Amino acid sequence: MPTRRWSLDPTSLRVALTVLRHGPISRADLGRMLDLSSASVTRLTKPMVSAGLLLEGAPLGRSTGRPALPLDIAAESATFVGLKVSHEGLHAVLTDLRGTILATASCDGDRLSPARVAGAVHALVDELTEGWRAPDALGVSLGATVDRDGLVRGATFLGWPAPVDLAALLEAETGLRTTIDNDVNAFTVAEHWFGVGRDTQEFAVLTIGAGVGLGLVCRDEVVRGRAGAVGMVGPLKVLDGRRAEEVLNRDRFLAAVDEAVGASVEPGTDIVALGTEVPGVAALLDDVANAVGELAGTVSAITAPERILVAGEGAPLLAGREDRVRALVGRMSPDHIPAPTVVVEVVGDAEWARGAAALAIRAHMGVGD
Incomplete structure (x- = not known):
C-alpha cells in the first residue's frame, strides 16, 4: 500500500496548505496571502507542480500580458480512509486529498x-477502495482523550480500559500509517480546512448529541490541550445551574420528551413538529436553544472566534430557534468587535468519518511533524 508522504520545508508547506484550502488560486493571490514575492512563489511552486502535488489550471483571461495559470491541489494524487469509532459500530469513508468523500462503508x-x-478495519478498507487507488493513510476518531502519539485514554463511551495503543493495532492490521484523535477535534480539522471554517483563523465547533463537545481553532491551529482533552464542556453550568449535558444529551432529552408527552415517542419522530402541538416539548426545545446559545456565547466571550459551527445529532432540534441562539451569542460576545457568525449544520456519520480522514490528510502533508 502507498506510504509516500510529501516532505516539504516550512515555507513550501505553507504554500501547499494555502492552495489545498483556498485553491484554485492565482500565483499573485497566493503571494499576497503569504507575503511572498512573485519570484518566490514561482520558485516554491515549480517543484510541487513537477512532483504532482499541485496542478496548473486553465488560463485566467487577462486583457494584456501572459494569461495566469491558477494553482490547485492535485486532489486525486492521494486517497485516505477515515474511520469513526462509536458505541454503535464503525463508520468509514474514502476521501481524496481535498477531503471529498469518494465512498462510504460501515460495520454495526x-x-x-x-x-x-482492528479486525473489522481491513474488510472496511477493502470495501471502500474497490475501484479506487490504494489509500495512503488512515485516520481514526473516537469519543476519547487521545495523546499526541495516538495513545487512547478514557474511552468511556466505548467501555475500553485505558490506555489502548489503537494506532499500533490498526497499523499492524492495515499497513497504513494511522493518526488518531478525539472525534470533535477531528471534525473540527475537517470543517476548518474544507468546510464552514475554511476561510477563518479563529473558529469554534460546538457539537451536541450523545455528548457535548467543543472544538477550537486559534491562530489557524486546532487547540488540543493536554491529551487532546480540550473541549469537554458537558459539565459546564447553564440554565439556572443545570449542567449542559443534562439539557443537551440525546438520551436525557428524549426521556424528557417522553415524560412531556406522557408516552414513548417513536424513533424518527419530528420533535420540532411535535413541539408545535405539545407545550412541554416546546419548552424542552427552548431549553436546548438556550443552553446552546449560552455555551456558544461563553466560547465567544473567552475565545472571540470569527465563526461558530453548531453541529451533531442534536442540531436539528434548533430548527426555528436559531435566532434565539444567535441573540444569546451576541449578548455574551466581547464588546467593540462583531459577534461571531453562528452556523447550524446537520451532519451524519459520513461527515464524522471525514473528520478522521482529515487527520490522515493533515499528517500526510507533514503538519504537526
Whole structure:
C-alpha cells in the first residue's frame, strides 16, 4: 500500500496548505496571502507542480500580458480512509486529498473492543477502495482523550480500559500509517480546512448529541490541550445551574420528551413538529436553544472566534430557534468587535468519518511533524 508522504520545508508547506484550502488560486493571490514575492512563489511552486502535488489550471483571461495559470491541489494524487469509532459500530469513508468523500462503508456492532475494531478495519478498507487507488493513510476518531502519539485514554463511551495503543493495532492490521484523535477535534480539522471554517483563523465547533463537545481553532491551529482533552464542556453550568449535558444529551432529552408527552415517542419522530402541538416539548426545545446559545456565547466571550459551527445529532432540534441562539451569542460576545457568525449544520456519520480522514490528510502533508 502507498506510504509516500510529501516532505516539504516550512515555507513550501505553507504554500501547499494555502492552495489545498483556498485553491484554485492565482500565483499573485497566493503571494499576497503569504507575503511572498512573485519570484518566490514561482520558485516554491515549480517543484510541487513537477512532483504532482499541485496542478496548473486553465488560463485566467487577462486583457494584456501572459494569461495566469491558477494553482490547485492535485486532489486525486492521494486517497485516505477515515474511520469513526462509536458505541454503535464503525463508520468509514474514502476521501481524496481535498477531503471529498469518494465512498462510504460501515460495520454495526455494540461497543466493539479494540481488537474487534482492528479486525473489522481491513474488510472496511477493502470495501471502500474497490475501484479506487490504494489509500495512503488512515485516520481514526473516537469519543476519547487521545495523546499526541495516538495513545487512547478514557474511552468511556466505548467501555475500553485505558490506555489502548489503537494506532499500533490498526497499523499492524492495515499497513497504513494511522493518526488518531478525539472525534470533535477531528471534525473540527475537517470543517476548518474544507468546510464552514475554511476561510477563518479563529473558529469554534460546538457539537451536541450523545455528548457535548467543543472544538477550537486559534491562530489557524486546532487547540488540543493536554491529551487532546480540550473541549469537554458537558459539565459546564447553564440554565439556572443545570449542567449542559443534562439539557443537551440525546438520551436525557428524549426521556424528557417522553415524560412531556406522557408516552414513548417513536424513533424518527419530528420533535420540532411535535413541539408545535405539545407545550412541554416546546419548552424542552427552548431549553436546548438556550443552553446552546449560552455555551456558544461563553466560547465567544473567552475565545472571540470569527465563526461558530453548531453541529451533531442534536442540531436539528434548533430548527426555528436559531435566532434565539444567535441573540444569546451576541449578548455574551466581547464588546467593540462583531459577534461571531453562528452556523447550524446537520451532519451524519459520513461527515464524522471525514473528520478522521482529515487527520490522515493533515499528517500526510507533514503538519504537526
